[in-house]
Amino acid sequence: MRKLSKNLTGKNQLALVVLFSLGMTFGVSAATITYSDFSDLSAFQLNGSTATISNPATAPDSSTVLRLTDDFSQAGSAFLQTAVHLSPDASFSSEFEFQLSDPQGPWYNFEGYVGGDGFVFAATTVGNTSLGGAGGGLGYAGIGSSFGIEFDTWNSGTKDQDSGNHIGININGSVESVALVDLGSAPEEQLNEAGIWTAWVDYDGVTDLLTVRLSDTNIRPLDPILSHTVDLASVLGSHCAYFGFTSSTGSASNDHDIRSWSLDYNEHNGHVCSPVPEPSTYALIVAGAIGIGIARRRKNGKPVR
Helix, strand or coil, X not given: CHHHHHCCCHHHHHHXXXXXXXXXXXXXXXXXXXXXXXXXXXXXXXXXXXXXXCCCEECCCCCEEEECCCCCCCEEEEEECXXXXXXXXXXXXXXXXXXXXXXXXXXXXXXXXCCCCEEEEEEECCCCCCCCCCHHHCCCCCCCCEEEEEEECCCCHHHHCCCCCEEEEEECXXXXXXXXXXCCCCHHHCCCCCCEEEEEEEEECCCCEEEEEEECCCCCCCCCCEEEECCHHHHHCCCEEEEEEEEECCCXXXXXXXXXXXXXXXXXXXXXXXCCCCCCHHHHHHHHHHHHHHHHHHHXXXXXX
């Protein structure tokens, strides 16, 4: 950069500085949100049953967790109070550890009670108070402008491909997954048998590839267990998205606990999500550029639209 700027005129140097500043203003940078536990929930908006549970809660191993539901016929959600401003390509990576314990209900399998219904890792642009239906709705059903990764422990028939233990990718509040993988029926494969699981959700906004990985250890698998191509920028309809979790129960239940969570995403530098856009460097520069364009059109005798 020094050698290049040596050979530039003062005007060109100024142009270079402006372009560099624009790159810093409109460029993309990496941002991270991390919760090693949930002893502090002040950054979250708790909705429905999640708000009535004594949160943060204590897991079976005494860890401090975010408990989404803990009884029959509940629906709850927890979203970050502040939306994150994703870059135009909407790329992100998320890792979270979860545990579904204390299964209850009138049905048994080879291990004991069959719990339900599961939870969803979700992002939506319609607000941080979003909450969907109970039971098979997973607290996600009906939330528009959203996507969700469901960890479903209840067989709801054909819409679940007759699987009571699966992961699915859901769009715009539908609990009929656009992609689904059955996890199996062996005891060690059951999500709601109080085991501690780690999931990784990655989205490449350039290729539009959404992938999900799952392990009963904290070692990230090389290959995803589920993948689907989808344009999430179009699904969300806005770069400002609220990330969080939803869950529900019906005639069966679990303690649906999120034990830790991290979110890495590409954001616009200098952009802030707010209900009422504030004047910004971006707005001023755009206004200036429009003004210059109009002045030039008038000078050249061209019509101004």
